[in-house]
Amino acid sequence: MSQDSNTFGSMNLPEQFAEFVRSGRLLADARPTLLAVSGGMDSMVMADIFHRAGHLFGIAHCNFQLRGAESDADERLVRQLAERWKVLFFSTRFETGAFAEKHGLSIQMAARQLRYAWFREIALQNDFARVATAHNLNDSVETALLNFTRGAGLGGLKGIAPLTNFEIPAEGIPEGEGSGTDLIRPLLFASRSEIEAYAKQNAILWSEDSSNASDDYTRNYLRHRILPLFEAINPAFLQTAGRNLSRLRETDGNLQFLLEQFFGKNNSPEGGFSIEKQKLEQLPAPHRALQAILKYKGFTEEQFRQVAGNLDQTGFEIYSGSGWRLLNDRKSILLVPPASETTPAPESLSIFPDDLMVSVPEGGRLVLMPVTFEGIFPDGRATVLLDAGKLIFPLILRHWQPGDVFQPFGMDGHSQKLQDFFTNLKLSRLEKEKVRVLVNGDGALIWVVGFRPDERFRVSAATDKFLKINYS
Numbered sequence: 001m002s003q004d005s006n007t008f009g010s011m012n013l014p015e016q017f018a019e020f021v022r023s024g025r026l027l028a029d030a031r032p033t034l035l036a037v038s039g040g041m042d043s044m045v046m047a048d049i050f051h052r053a054g055h056l057f058g059i060a061h062c063n064f065q066l067r068g069a070e071s072d073a074d075e076r077l078v079r080q081l082a083e084r085w086k087v088l089f090f091s092t093r094f095e096t097g098a099f100a101e102k103h104g105l106s107i108q109m110a111a112r113q114l115r116y117a118w119f120r121e122i123a124l125q126n127d128f129a130r131v132a133t134a135h136n137l138n139d140s141v142e143t144a145l146l147n148f149t150r151g152a153g154l155g156g157l158k159g160i161a162p163l164t165n166f167e168i169p170a171e172g173i174p175e176g177e178g179s180g181t182d183l184i185r186p187l188l189f190a191s192r193s194e195i196e197a198y199a200k201q202n203a204i205l206w207s208e209d210s211s212n213a214s215d216d217y218t219r220n221y222l223r224h225r226i227l228p229l230f231e232a233i234n235p236a237f238l239q240t241a242g243r244n245l246s247r248l249r250e251t252d253g254n255l256q257f258l259l260e261q262f263f264g265k266n267n268s269p270e271g272g273f274s275i276e277k278q279k280l281e282q283l284p285a286p287h288r289a290l291q292a293i294l295k296y297k298g299f300t301e302e303q304f305r306q307v308a309g310n311l312d313q314t315g316f317e318i319y320s321g322s323g324w325r326l327l328n329d330r331k332s333i334l335l336v337p338p339a340s341e342t343t344p345a346p347e348s349l350s351i352f353p354d355d356l357m358v359s360v361p362e363g364g365r366l367v368l369m370p371v372t373f374e375g376i377f378p379d380g381r382a383t384v385l386l387d388a389g390k391l392i393f394p395l396i397l398r399h400w401q402p403g404d405v406f407q408p409f410g411m412d413g414h415s416q417k418l419q420d421f422f423t424n425l426k427l428s429r430l431e432k433e434k435v436r437v438l439v440n441g442d443g444a445l446i447w448v449v450g451f452r453p454d455e456r457f458r459v460s461a462a463t464d465k466f467l468k469i470n471y472s
Contacts, residue, residue, distance in 0.1 A: 013198045016189055017049050024162050026184045031129035032056035033184070034090075036119055037081070039074035041206040042134035044081070045195050046187055048204055050132075051085055057132075058088035060122055062115045064096040066107065074207045090122050108217065120166050123181045130182035135160050138192040141241040142222055153288070154255070155295060158248035162188050191238050259293055273335035277311050280333065286311075290326075294335060297324040307333060315429070329428045336430060348398035351438075358397065360436065360471075366397070366449075367470045373459060380409055382472065384453040388465035391457070392441030397449070400437045406445035407455040418448065425451070438469070 011019065021027050035050060037043040037059050050057045061078040063071050075091055082089035100110035119131045140159035147156035166181045187195065199206060230237040263275055275293065280286045287308035291301060298320035307326050310316045316328040323338030351358055351368070358366045370388065378385055404418040422432050438447040440457075447453045449471055459466060 013045075013190060013194060014049050014052060017186060018053065020162075020189045021184075021186050026130075026163055026182075026186055027055065029129035029182075030056075031127060032058060034119065034123050034126070034128040034131045035059050036115070036131060036133045037061055037078050038134075039077045039207040040134075041199050041204075041208075042136055042187060042192070042195055044204050044206040045199050046132065046134040047081065048202065049186075058082075058090065058126065058128060060090045060119060060131075061092075062111075062118065063091065063093040064111050064114070065093055066096055066111075070207070077205065077207055088126070090126075092118055094118075116166075120181055128181070130184050131166075132184050132186055134187050135185040136187050136190050136192055136195055137238055137242050138223070138227075140188055140245055141238060142219055142227070144241070144245055145222060145226070146219065153291060153301075154248065154252050155292075158252055159245040160185060160188060161249065162186075189242075255292060259289060263293065275333040275335075277328075277331055277333060280308070281311060290333070294324075294326075297335070299324070299326065327429055329430065330426075332428065334428065334430045348396050350394040350396060353393045360397070360449075364472055366438075367472070369468045369470070371466050371468045373463070373466050378468070380453050381450055383468065383470045384447050385459055386446065386453070386457045386467045386469065387459050387463045388467040389463065390440075391446070391467065394441060395446065396439040396441075397436055398439060400432075400435050400448070404437065404445060406437075406448065409453045409455050409458060411455065413455050418445075421448070421451075 027033065033050070033055065035043070035047050035057050037047050038061065047057075047059065059078060059082045061075055063075045065071055079089055079091065094111070094114045096107060096110050096114060099105070099114060100107050103110065103113075105113070122128070123131050144157050144159040150156075162185050164183050166183055198204075227237070230241075234240060263279060273294070275290070280289060283289050287301070287304040290304045290308060291299075294304075299318070300320075303318050303320070303326070306318060307316070307328065310328060311333075314328055314330050318326050320326075325336040325338075327334040327336060349358060349361075351366070356368055358368070360366065371385075373385070400418050402419060405415050406418065406421075407413050407415050408421065418435075418437075422435070427435075435451070436449045437445050438449055440446050444456060445454050446457050447469070
């Protein structure tokens with residue numbers, strides 16, 4: 001959703017608010033909204049407008065314990081507001097300084113991480129449809145300018161979005177901290193001066209963070225020293241910048257849509273992705289396309305450049321800081337999800353004579369059924385029929401290994417390395433990594449699961465016991 005900052009003409013702030021949330025479908029879900037209220041002017045105005053409009057909401061307040069008595073006064077102010085309106089109130093206190101030191105973060109970044117994680121938790125536990133923060137037009141413009149000075153792509157230059165999801169890291173939300181809860185900024189259309197005028201006109205009480213008047217922080221320096229210079233050049237700079245940010249968000253939305261149409265939607269299991277190298281090479285800036293498609297996976301711009309610059313090097317791979325892997329296969333760039341740290345797949349599974357079903361860690365199952373031969377041979381891929389008299393238990397189900405050799409069914413007993421077998425099938429590296437083999441108690445390969453059984457375990461006229469195994 002995007003809105004030009006001057007769309008609303010002569011409407012007053014509540015009317016602009018109503019139009020902004022309506023056109024952007026920010027309150028489409030009828031469930032209540034959790035308002036993040038610090039006690040500052042912006043968030044107190046946001047709460048007042050929600051209250052006057054009759055929207056369902058609760059209030060959440062974080063005490064970061066950074067300003068002593070001021071922080072405690074903020075908490076009391078917000079608590080009293082919630083009590084007066086008789087709405088749900090949630091508060092917490094953070095040891096922000098200790099958290100920042102432990103994790104090597106700035107105080108500002110520590111506070112962001114702490115509050116967004118807590119907002120998410122409260123929203124989920126209490127069935128709030130969304131969390132609302134009171135970011136305004138000035139905040140969005142300042143964010144875009146800061147990102148420009150630090151070096152950013154299109155995503156960083158479009159400012160703050162009116163609507164995101166906690167699954168997509170917003171400013172201050174760590175990768176992987178998603179919950180599915182919406183994060184909205186319903187005051188993003190309004191400038192700080194417009195919000196202040198409304199607060200004074202309606203006698204709204206708020207607390208002023210004394211640190212806002214300091215130039216110690218980069219954002220404050222930009223706010224107090226740099227933005228006035230832009231406004232000296234163009235008195236309507238904020239509105240002009242707001243329109244530009246809106247255009248950039250629209251352009252980025254079109255880009256994402258076109259890239260999805262060009263490369264296709266997510267087409268690999270478990271959250272992975274496959275990108276055709278032939279299509280990637282047609283683009284004037286392949287690394288930018290990779291960056292746009294795979295944002296929020298923890299890769300750096302330099303890593304995208306390395307992948308795009310080594311498209312002819314099959315096997316080239318890199319890892320992101322969050323564990324995702326980019327692998328250059330023969331025809332595609334493969335995105336491989338991080339390995340699960342909570343439920344690691346075992347290297348092998350033992351199968352005993354009385355086992356009727358075995359779950360495969362990566363998904364699917366093996367069903368083992370003693371049968372009588374009815375003269376019909378299964379395909380050998382999803383189902384095999386084996387001479388049970390040749391099986392030595394326990395059987396072992398494991399990942400294939402580089403030295404594995406078997407005698408593919410239908411090759412008259414000739415042996416073949418599994419690596420060569422896979423090459424003939426033109427399996428990608430990622431596909432090969434997922435292959436499991438069923439191994440006899442004496443070490444002989446019985447079945448390359450999902451592909452072909454071994455000739456040595458086929459049924460014959462002398463077979464008197466049969467075992468049918470189905471993989472699904």
